[in-house]
Every structure is written in C-alpha cells, then in structure tokens.
Amino acid sequence: MFAALLTLVLVGAAFALALRCAERRLRAARAPVTADAIDALLPQTQCGQCGYGGCRPYAEALARGEADLNRCPPGGMAGVRALANLLGRAPKPIDPACGREKPPAVALIDEDVCIGCTKCIQACPVDAIVGASRLMHTVVGDLCTGCELCVPACPVDCIAMAPVEGRTPPPRPGAAARTQVAAS
Amino acid sequence: MRTFPTAGAPHLPPPTRVRGVMAAVLLALLPGIAACAGFFGPGVLVQIALACAFALGFEAMMLRLRGVPAAPFLGDLSAPVTATLYALCIPPLTPWWITLLAMAAAIVLAKHLYGGLGHNLFNPAMVGYATVLVCFPRALSEWLPPAPLATQALGFGDTLSAIFLGHLPAGLGWDTLAQATPLDTLRTLARQGATMPEIHANPVFGDFGGEGWEWIAGGYALGGLFLLWRRVIRWHVPAAVLGATVLLTVPPWLADPDVHPFPLQHLFSGGLMLAAWFVATDPVTGCTTPRGRLLFGAGVAALTLAIRRWGGYPDGVAFAVLIMNGAAPLLDRLTPPRPYGHARHG
Amino acid sequence: MRIHRFHGGMRLDLRKQAALARPIRPCPLPPQLAIPLAARADMAARAVVAPGRRVRRGEVIGRIEGAHGTTVHASTSGTVLAVEARPLADADARAGPCVVIEPDGADDEQRLPPIEDWRDAPRAALLERLRETGIVGLGGGAFPSAAKLAGAQPTLIVNGAECEPYVACDEALLRERAEEVVAGAALLAHVLGAARTFIAVEEAMPQALAALESALHAAPFEGAALAAVPTRYPEGGERQLIQALTGREVPSGGLPQDLGIVCHNVATAAAAWRAVARGEALTARIVTVTGAGVVEPGNFEVRLGTPLAWLVEQAGGYTARAARLLAGGPMTGVALPHDDVPASAATHCVLVLAEHDLRDAAPELPCIRCAECARVCPARLQPLQLLADLRADDTAEARAHALADCIECGLCAYACPSHIPLVDWFRRGKAELRAQAAARANADAARERYRAREARLAREREERLQRSAARRAELAAAQAPTPPISKDAVLAAIARGRARKRVPPPGGESGGDA
Structure with a gap:
C-alpha cells in the first residue's frame, strides 16, 4: 500500500x-x-x-x-x-461585445443629402473621404476599409454601408453545384 | 444560338470509382479464400457470408441513423471488404455471435462513429478482430488442423451446426478437434526451451511456414500482386512490411538459428501476408505520402515481430496495424513531399 | 538527348485521330465577326476605331500600351458595326469588349513591309514588329510574345507537345507547315539571343516529328535540337516540359525566365515568322473542332472573332449527342453556356462532348485517402490534404501546403475514385488566396494612410498651438477681447439637413474645418 x-x-x-x-x-x-x-x-x-x-x-x-x-x-x-x-494561443469565436463579423462593405455617401460639413472627413482614420467644406463629399471606395466610423459622425445621416461586390467567395463545390443549366 | 449545361473542368469521366477499387480488393482475395477453404473446410466461406450480412446490416442501420442516403454507400462494397478481411482472420468455427459482435465493433464503432467511409482512423476489420480477440481469446484460438493433418474432415452441415448452435459432431470435442496454430506451437515450444530444428519437426510446420498456412499466405501474395498490377495499391506498403520483416529477422536468425525462426517462417505464417497486401494497404487508415507509407509498413512489421516475440499473443498483426493507424496522421505530417519548384529543404 | 521525368502525370486516351483525318481547312468568313479586345482577362485593349469606319484585314483596331503592349487587328476587310461588350469564351461567357465587323467579302489585306533580312535586323526592330502585328501566345495563354522576348535568355523551347486529349491544332500545323515553325524558331532564337533551342513534340506524333526533321534539315540553325517527349499529360505544360527537357524546376511563384528559359508555342513561332518575313498581322489561328458532338471533326484556319456557332457549322454542325461545349481540351477547358461567343487568339480547341464522355452527375463519395490524386499531381502537391484544408475553410493551412502551386491540370479530379471535384475546390481556394492577398495589401496601404494622417494631425495640432500662442501674445499685447463662437448656426444647419433629406441644402453653414 x-x-x-x-x-x-x-x-x-x-x-x-x-x-x-x-x-x-x-x-x-x-x-x-x-x-x-x-x-x-x-x-x-x-x-x-x-x-x-x-x-x-x-x-x-x-x-x-x-x-x-x-x-x-x-x-x-x-x-x-x-x-x-x-x-500560439487557441482560437475562439469573436467576442460579441465587440461586434459581429460582417461581409466586407464600404461607406457610401448619399450625395444629394450631404451638406458638406466635413465631419466624416475628420472621422475617417484612413483619409478615404474627399471633399471640402460646403462641397459635397464622396468616399473613395478602394481606400475605404469599412470601419463605419463616419456613419455616426454624419449630422444628416447620409452615409450608408454598401456590401462590396465580388468579395464573397463562390459557393462550395459539390454535387449540387457541378451541373448547372445555363440560364440564357 | 444553342445553349449547353456547364460544369467545372475536368470533363472526362474518371476511370476509377470507389466501388471498383473495393471490387478489385475482393477479387484479389479469392486465391487466399480458396486456399483457406481448401485447408480449413467450408467454415471460412460461412464466416465470410455471415460477416458480410452483419456488416451490411449494421451499415444500413448506421446510415439510416445518421440520415445519410444509403444507396451510394451500401453499394460501395467497403463493408463487404471489411467483413471478408475479418472473416479471414478468425478460426473457421467461431460462433456466430462473436462475428456479430466483431462486426458491430467494426462498422458501428470503428467506422460510423468516426464519420463513416473515409473518416475512420482505425481499420474497421482489425478493430472488429482485435475486439473479439481481446474479449474471447479462447474461442479465437480454436483453430482446426489444416486438411493434411486433420483426422476428420467436417462437412458443410457440421460446420453450420458448430457455428450457429455450438454443436460439434458426435464423438468430437474441442479438445480433440482443435489444434494449435504454428505460431502458437512455436511460442509454446520455444518457451519450453526447444530449439528451432526440434520445433520444426512438429507436423504443424510445412516447408517454410505453417502447414497449409504457407499456401494461404501465398494466395494472399498472389492477390496482392494482382492489386499491384491493376494499380489498386502502390508498392510502398507491402514492400515496407515484407522488407522490414526480412531485415529484422535475418540478423537474429544468422546469429543463432537455433533460437530465432527462419525469416520466411515469419512471412508465411499468421496474418502477416494478409496484412502486408490487404490490411496495411487500406487507404483510409494508412499513410498517404510515399515516405509515410514506407514508415507505416515498416512499423507494422516491427510491431508484429515484437508482439510475436515478446507479447501476450502468438500473432500481433491486428494490434500492430491498429497502433500504426494511430500514428499514420503524424507520419503524414512528418513526411510531406516537396512540391514542384520549392527548395529542397523547405 | 536525355529526357527527364516529371512527377505524376497520366497517359490519357488521346482521341486526336478524328480531327487529324483531314488537312487543315480554311473556315469561311462568317456574316459578322466580333473580335475580342481582350484575349486575356487581365489585359484589355483600347479600341482605336469607331463604328462606321471601313477597315482592311491586318489594320490595327485596338491597342494595349505599356511594357506588355500589343495590338489587335481586323481579321478581314469590312465595316466596323460597333465596339461593344459581347460574351467571350470565358467561364461564364462573361461579356468583354469586342470590335464587331461586317465583312465586305473582298478580304483585302494591309501588310507591313516584310523584313527579309531579319538575321541582320536589330532586336528592337523585330520586337517592335511583333508588337505591331499583335503576336500573342497561341498555346492558350495569349500573353504578348514581344514582352516575353524582351530580355535575352540562353534557352528557347518551342512547345509542340499538346498532350491534352482531342486538341490537335499544333500537330496539324507541324504536319503541314513545319518549315514555318522551324523558321519561326530560328527567328525567336535570334531575337532572344538563345544559344540552345529545343523544338519539342510528343512521341505520339511521328508524322509531325518527320516533317520537323526534314524542315530542320532544309533550314538548319545554330543550337537547334528536336526533342520527342513521352506522351504523358501534362507534358505540354510549360513547367513540366522544362523539367522534361532540362531536369530543372521553375521556382515556385517564378517564371521560366528565372532559369534562363523562354517557352513559345509552335503556332506562335510560325505566326512570328509570318509577321516578320511577310508582314502579316495575327488575324487567324488554327482551331481544332472535334468531339463526338460534331459531325465532321477537323482543324480549321479560323479568323479571330468568328463565332463558335459558325465554326461548328463548318464542321458539319452538332450531332444529336452533343451535350457539352468546351473552349479548350477536356481536362482544362471551359464549359460554355452557349455557342454565341467568338474565337479569340487563346481558343485552340472547340470540343463538343457527348453525354457518355462526361463525368456523371452522381453524388461524390467521401475521400478515401487513396492518394491517387497525389500520385498523379505534376506539381507534387497533396490534393487530399488541400481538400481537407479548404473544406475546413483554413486557407492559411492550404497556402502552407502550396495551394498556389496548383496548375489546375485536372488530373487529381480525373484520378479520384470518389469523383470529388477537386479542381473546383482549388480554383475557389486560389481565388480566396488572391482575395486575401489583395485585402492584405489594402490593409497595409490603409495603415500607411493612417500613419500619415496621424502625423499630419499631430503636426497641425502643433502648428495651431503655436499660432494660438502667438495670437494670445498678440492679443495680450493689444488687450482686445475675443468674441465667443456661436454654435447656433451649426445646430440650425443640422436641423435643416435632417428635415429635408432629399433636397440639397443651399449650403451648410460653418462645419468647423479643422
């Protein structure tokens, strides 16, 4: 024992x-x-x-x-x-307190509504918005990172997030996807 | 303008399919099965039929439980291959319920609980065999003597009644009917201190393997060569198993032929030949890289010999294969081939 | 000479006899030509003609500027009807810019002056000629040839090994016009300054080999060698052919030029020779039209821009069994949803397969890890491992397993007993890798802009502080009070903007520029 x-x-x-x-x-x-x-x-x-x-x-x-x-x-x-x-740590799901994973998107300014206040220009961390005081602004789509910081900054709510075309991967290959009759 | 359905390249129909691969394996087993039936009577055929029926039953049940369409998977012939390999490992008069248990372990536990065809880590046939070997060691050591040594041949009816009812023909008991296998004999006598020439004088030994067993092993080798010729299997695993066996057994035999068996003795007895060509070559549970396959086969041979020499069982092929199955993913990871255009060390 | 082995590959049923039974036939002019301005998806030419303009054969109708510059030419004489997007021989018959020409039937041709003495001509002049005649790779890549010839290289490989089944345009060319190919090879070797030139064909092309031998005997040139490589798909692949001929491997992510080698297709060599010695622009190519789905398979000399429907008609039309239309061979070809697409410089084969020649639509089985895919893979990859990575959406692991080195030859999917569409997976995975690399580059650029902005803001803050300090000092000196800044104007503007969302405001008040 x-x-x-x-x-x-x-x-x-x-x-x-x-x-x-x-x-x-x-x-x-x-x-x-x-x-x-x-x-x-x-x-x-x-x-x-x-x-x-x-x-x-x-x-x-x-x-x-x-x-x-x-x-x-x-x-x-x-x-x-x-x-x-x-x-060298274990991966874990994204903390919902921080936000959700979303498909890639860029900001789009409704140019009819924009009052040219430049607040979004100040909010943009990567200089992706061009425009001058009292002139309509626009987002340079290629430069926008989709951070959404400009959305709350706009006093007239004229900025919306638009999904980026072509950045979503094609469907997973499989039996269903193999044969598709062309629609034309 | 004419329209056409589209699909991704390549467009030609593939020349092989899973069912064809499995059918070729079954075909290649025929010489071995025939030799088995010739030396040990019709029991092996009954066991194959029985095991196939149980395996397909469990397969259908599990596919249904998993909610997978049954038709393509029942027809892929992988369950009959598992069942046949198992049936070739057990004594021909093994009771039916042992086969039932073995197939449950093989198909339900080893195959479908791991995700079904292609996802199992361990060889189902060997899991089934090892399970019942561990649970019922006595029943699974009751081999009949091969035909040339048998005092009385069992007919088909006697075989059926022995398997299903446990009744032996009048006047026969297990003690008189059963006979130790060559590996059993070797082990027992060697432990008693007999030298190899003395042991080989025992009638259970043939020219270089066990009496009868050497022919069965030859049948398996023939089938294996067929698979090799049809490119169903690659040379790496059989070459590694057989080569490693010879490499590992020649030096001790040369050193002291009185104590260590002749290399061919190892190759042509027990399940080594079956394992080399049919079990260790199972694609699902083996290695996929060429170097990995060589290591895998060598590991099976080394572990088999170690178990034969020092282990608690006369033949350790099933355990050797299962252990190497567990090591296969690691071996694959350690032996990646160098892709085209990559530096040699990278 | 010694032929080296390359990993993997498979001997496939070649099925070239049907197309090679007849000599090359000229394809008659269709009622309308739509000449693609982009034979490659990544480079489109700018049209230099307007609708209504009369053009002659060989006249420039489109132009790409820059290092990879080339030209696009009218393939017959006629009237430009439109410059518009038309469906191309592309994966989804995606639309691309085309110059639509209505032939006038006269087919009068405009040629550049022949450079007869090209052996004495300066390299730059010959390169300029190849650019101005629109010579691009005719093996399927359609890469501008002049760009590939720009730097001097010691070894030239003229590739006549097209071992994809059915495709027979190069073999037909070699049988009938071997002397043009040999002259083209000599020309390209001269432009490149190559000391060695391999003209490679397959062992399965004895007639082509004999024709080349006699052509080379009649017009020998320094450093030329004929090589017959074993017919084992994908022997005609650039990287595999280089390994077979030289025993060396093109580095991953690199080009043959890294080994001092340039590969050109035999048809490109012939076209280059015609461009230099006769002044002909690239306006036609040889296209194999074959398969159980066409009545009279054969090789056709086709004007660029000819609709495939017209081309198939010249081959006797579709048979009743026609089930799939491919641009290219059966291993790598693109299935087209319809036949109203024009032939481009990259269209080497139009293959119409019958139902019994196609992969069945039966559901795939799970991978049984037989590793046949790895055995046949010419890139020596582990497709089964890549499949597992991609099924787990683990592109990082797939990249580590060299997914980018996949050449999409199609052998893994062909050899797979479980009939898994591996190539579809790998194409998708490679697209994903490219998207990730692009996203990474964007993120790096964003970081730079962010840093630049931070630095600028800090500088501006500093300047403001200095200014206000100076101002304060000034004011303190002047003892003048500053008026308070009113926020009312700003709030009023916000309210107006919210109230009249769709109406452009007359002009916001001060937003407070920083």
Whole structure:
C-alpha cells in the first residue's frame, strides 16, 4: 500500500518535473511576438471595435498579453485564426461585445443629402473621404476599409454601408453545384 | 444560338470509382479464400457470408441513423471488404455471435462513429478482430488442423451446426478437434526451451511456414500482386512490411538459428501476408505520402515481430496495424513531399 | 538527348485521330465577326476605331500600351458595326469588349513591309514588329510574345507537345507547315539571343516529328535540337516540359525566365515568322473542332472573332449527342453556356462532348485517402490534404501546403475514385488566396494612410498651438477681447439637413474645418 502510493507520487513528480522543463525550454525557443508582427495581421480598419482605439494599440496590448485575441470583428474568424497561430494561443469565436463579423462593405455617401460639413472627413482614420467644406463629399471606395466610423459622425445621416461586390467567395463545390443549366 | 449545361473542368469521366477499387480488393482475395477453404473446410466461406450480412446490416442501420442516403454507400462494397478481411482472420468455427459482435465493433464503432467511409482512423476489420480477440481469446484460438493433418474432415452441415448452435459432431470435442496454430506451437515450444530444428519437426510446420498456412499466405501474395498490377495499391506498403520483416529477422536468425525462426517462417505464417497486401494497404487508415507509407509498413512489421516475440499473443498483426493507424496522421505530417519548384529543404 | 521525368502525370486516351483525318481547312468568313479586345482577362485593349469606319484585314483596331503592349487587328476587310461588350469564351461567357465587323467579302489585306533580312535586323526592330502585328501566345495563354522576348535568355523551347486529349491544332500545323515553325524558331532564337533551342513534340506524333526533321534539315540553325517527349499529360505544360527537357524546376511563384528559359508555342513561332518575313498581322489561328458532338471533326484556319456557332457549322454542325461545349481540351477547358461567343487568339480547341464522355452527375463519395490524386499531381502537391484544408475553410493551412502551386491540370479530379471535384475546390481556394492577398495589401496601404494622417494631425495640432500662442501674445499685447463662437448656426444647419433629406441644402453653414 505504502509502496504503491509512494511509487505513484514519485512517478507524478517525475512527470511534473519533465513537463516543467519542457515548457520552459519550449517557451524560450519561441521568440517574443512583436507588436509589428501582430499589427501586420490586423485589418487596419482603425475602427476601435476592440476597445483599444485602433489597430496598433490593440496589437500592442496583444503583444503584452493583456488583450484577448477575439476582439477584432473586421478581421473575422480568419483573422482570429491567424492571430492564434502567431501567438500560439487557441482560437475562439469573436467576442460579441465587440461586434459581429460582417461581409466586407464600404461607406457610401448619399450625395444629394450631404451638406458638406466635413465631419466624416475628420472621422475617417484612413483619409478615404474627399471633399471640402460646403462641397459635397464622396468616399473613395478602394481606400475605404469599412470601419463605419463616419456613419455616426454624419449630422444628416447620409452615409450608408454598401456590401462590396465580388468579395464573397463562390459557393462550395459539390454535387449540387457541378451541373448547372445555363440560364440564357 | 444553342445553349449547353456547364460544369467545372475536368470533363472526362474518371476511370476509377470507389466501388471498383473495393471490387478489385475482393477479387484479389479469392486465391487466399480458396486456399483457406481448401485447408480449413467450408467454415471460412460461412464466416465470410455471415460477416458480410452483419456488416451490411449494421451499415444500413448506421446510415439510416445518421440520415445519410444509403444507396451510394451500401453499394460501395467497403463493408463487404471489411467483413471478408475479418472473416479471414478468425478460426473457421467461431460462433456466430462473436462475428456479430466483431462486426458491430467494426462498422458501428470503428467506422460510423468516426464519420463513416473515409473518416475512420482505425481499420474497421482489425478493430472488429482485435475486439473479439481481446474479449474471447479462447474461442479465437480454436483453430482446426489444416486438411493434411486433420483426422476428420467436417462437412458443410457440421460446420453450420458448430457455428450457429455450438454443436460439434458426435464423438468430437474441442479438445480433440482443435489444434494449435504454428505460431502458437512455436511460442509454446520455444518457451519450453526447444530449439528451432526440434520445433520444426512438429507436423504443424510445412516447408517454410505453417502447414497449409504457407499456401494461404501465398494466395494472399498472389492477390496482392494482382492489386499491384491493376494499380489498386502502390508498392510502398507491402514492400515496407515484407522488407522490414526480412531485415529484422535475418540478423537474429544468422546469429543463432537455433533460437530465432527462419525469416520466411515469419512471412508465411499468421496474418502477416494478409496484412502486408490487404490490411496495411487500406487507404483510409494508412499513410498517404510515399515516405509515410514506407514508415507505416515498416512499423507494422516491427510491431508484429515484437508482439510475436515478446507479447501476450502468438500473432500481433491486428494490434500492430491498429497502433500504426494511430500514428499514420503524424507520419503524414512528418513526411510531406516537396512540391514542384520549392527548395529542397523547405 | 536525355529526357527527364516529371512527377505524376497520366497517359490519357488521346482521341486526336478524328480531327487529324483531314488537312487543315480554311473556315469561311462568317456574316459578322466580333473580335475580342481582350484575349486575356487581365489585359484589355483600347479600341482605336469607331463604328462606321471601313477597315482592311491586318489594320490595327485596338491597342494595349505599356511594357506588355500589343495590338489587335481586323481579321478581314469590312465595316466596323460597333465596339461593344459581347460574351467571350470565358467561364461564364462573361461579356468583354469586342470590335464587331461586317465583312465586305473582298478580304483585302494591309501588310507591313516584310523584313527579309531579319538575321541582320536589330532586336528592337523585330520586337517592335511583333508588337505591331499583335503576336500573342497561341498555346492558350495569349500573353504578348514581344514582352516575353524582351530580355535575352540562353534557352528557347518551342512547345509542340499538346498532350491534352482531342486538341490537335499544333500537330496539324507541324504536319503541314513545319518549315514555318522551324523558321519561326530560328527567328525567336535570334531575337532572344538563345544559344540552345529545343523544338519539342510528343512521341505520339511521328508524322509531325518527320516533317520537323526534314524542315530542320532544309533550314538548319545554330543550337537547334528536336526533342520527342513521352506522351504523358501534362507534358505540354510549360513547367513540366522544362523539367522534361532540362531536369530543372521553375521556382515556385517564378517564371521560366528565372532559369534562363523562354517557352513559345509552335503556332506562335510560325505566326512570328509570318509577321516578320511577310508582314502579316495575327488575324487567324488554327482551331481544332472535334468531339463526338460534331459531325465532321477537323482543324480549321479560323479568323479571330468568328463565332463558335459558325465554326461548328463548318464542321458539319452538332450531332444529336452533343451535350457539352468546351473552349479548350477536356481536362482544362471551359464549359460554355452557349455557342454565341467568338474565337479569340487563346481558343485552340472547340470540343463538343457527348453525354457518355462526361463525368456523371452522381453524388461524390467521401475521400478515401487513396492518394491517387497525389500520385498523379505534376506539381507534387497533396490534393487530399488541400481538400481537407479548404473544406475546413483554413486557407492559411492550404497556402502552407502550396495551394498556389496548383496548375489546375485536372488530373487529381480525373484520378479520384470518389469523383470529388477537386479542381473546383482549388480554383475557389486560389481565388480566396488572391482575395486575401489583395485585402492584405489594402490593409497595409490603409495603415500607411493612417500613419500619415496621424502625423499630419499631430503636426497641425502643433502648428495651431503655436499660432494660438502667438495670437494670445498678440492679443495680450493689444488687450482686445475675443468674441465667443456661436454654435447656433451649426445646430440650425443640422436641423435643416435632417428635415429635408432629399433636397440639397443651399449650403451648410460653418462645419468647423479643422
């Protein structure tokens, strides 16, 4: 009885020691992840949905190990997986408190309603809106990251988000998709 | 203007299909089955029929439970292949309910609970066999003597009654009917300190394998060569299993032929030949990369020999295959081929 | 010479005899030509003619500027009816810009002056000639040839190995016009400054090989060698042919030029020679029209812009069994939803398959991991692994498994006993990878703009502070009070804007520019 208990304890202790050593060595082998490397994976919408005010601050918080990696809805699950891969953590679903993953979209200004107040220009973190005071503004679609920051900034509610055509992947191949009769 | 339906390339009909692959495997098993039936009586045929019926029954049941359309999967012949491989592993007079249990383990547990065709990690036939081998070791060691050594041949009726009712013909008991397999004999006598020449004097041994067994193994090899010729299987796994067996058994035999069996003895007894050509080559549970397949086959051979030499069972092919099944995904990961245009070390 | 092995590949049933039974026939002019301004999806020419203009054969009707510049030519004489989008021989018969010409039947041709002494002509002049005659790759890529010849390279491969089943246009060309191909090869080698030139054909083309041999004997040139490669699909693929001939692999993501090699199709070589020695622009190409779905299969010399429907009519029309129309061969060809599309420089084959030649529509089975796909893959990929990655939507893993190196040859899907449409998966996955790379580039650009903006805002803040400090100092000196800024005007503007959403306001009041 005593011998058996002792054996179990000793075996357990040996494994614990081995695991501890292994963990230390493996951790040392992994170079610390820089904020630059993390920032390179973030979508650069600068939307602040993560609660850190922008992509760079969030990357820095992740690098310090303070932030969770599921706080970036624009990056989507693909982004979470990429972060998980880089940081060596487990991926998890996007925190609903931060927002939902949405299909890519760009802001569109209703140019008939726009009063030319330039508030959206100030709100846009990536200079994707052109226009001058008292002149109608427009969003440069190719530059817009879809952060939605301009939407609440508009005093006359003339900005809407429009989904981007052609950025949704085609249907998954399969028996149903193989043979389609052309509609023409 | 004329319109046409469209579809993705390529457009030509594929030359092979799963059912064709499975049918070729069944066809290739015929020489082995014939040899088995010749040496051990019609029991093996009854077991194959029985196992196929149970396997298809369980398959249909599981497909229904999983809500999968049954027609394409019942027709793919993968269940009969599993059933036949299992039936070739067991003694011909094994009771029917053991086969039922084995098929339940094979089809329900090993195959469908892992996701069905193509998703199982472990070879269903070997799971079925190993399960009943562990649970009923005695029933699964009651082999008949091969025909040349048999004192009394069992007819078809006797076989059926033995399998289904457990009744042996009048005047016969298991003690008189059953005979140890060559591997059993080898093991028992070797433990008693007999030398190889003494052991080989035992009538259960043939020219280089077991009496009868060597012909069955030859039948499997013939079928395997057929599969190789028809390009149903690739050379890597059989070559690795057989090559590793020879490589691992020649040095000890050369060192001390009195203690260690002749290499061909290993190849031509037990289930090694069946495993080399039909079980370890199962695509679903094996490796997919060429180097992975070589390692996989070598692992099966090494583990089989280790179990034969040191393990608790006279033949360890089933366990060896199952262990290597578990290692296959890792082996695949460790042996990726270098894609065209990529650097050699990358 | 030594022929090397490439990984994978399959011997396929060639089925070329039907198309090769007759000599090349000229395809008569259709009532209307729609000449595509974009043989490649990624480069469209700008039309330089307007509707109503009379053009002659060989006249420039479209032009691409820049390093990859080339020209598009009228393929017969007639009147330009329109410059408009027409469905092209593309995956979904997507519309692309075309110049529609009504032939006048005279077919009078405008040629550039022949450069007879091209061996002494400067490279630049020859490259200019190839650009001005619109010579593009006729093997299916339609890449401007002059751009490919721009840099000097030591090795030229003239590719006559077209081992996709049914396609026989190159073999027909080699049988009948081997001397043009040899002259073209000599010309391209001269332009390239190549020391070695391989003219590669398949072992299964003995007649073509014999024709080439006698042509090369009649007009030999320095460094030329004939090579017969085994007929094993995709032997005619550029990367596989390079490996077969040189034993070297084109680096992943690289070009043959990285190995000092340039590949040109035999038809391109012949067209280049005609352009230089005769001044002919690229206005026609040889197209194989074949399959169990056409009555009289054969090879046709087709004016670019000829509708496929007209072309099939010249081949006797459709048989009752015609079930699928393909632009290209059966392994990589694009299934067209209808036949009202024009032939372009990239259209080397029009294949009409019968029902019994098609993949069945039966549902696919799960992958049984037989790895036949990996065995036949010429890119030495693990298609079954890529399939698992893509089914899990794990494009990062698929990229790590070299999805981008897939050449979409179609062998994996053909060899799969479970009939899984692997190529469809890989095309989709590659599109996804490209979209992700584009998104990544956008994000990087956004980061740059964000940083520039932050820097600008900080600078402006600093300047404002300095200004206001200066102003305060001034005011303190002047002792003048500042009037308070009224917000009323701003609020009024907001209210007006909300009330009259669709009516443009006469002009917002001060929005407070920063």
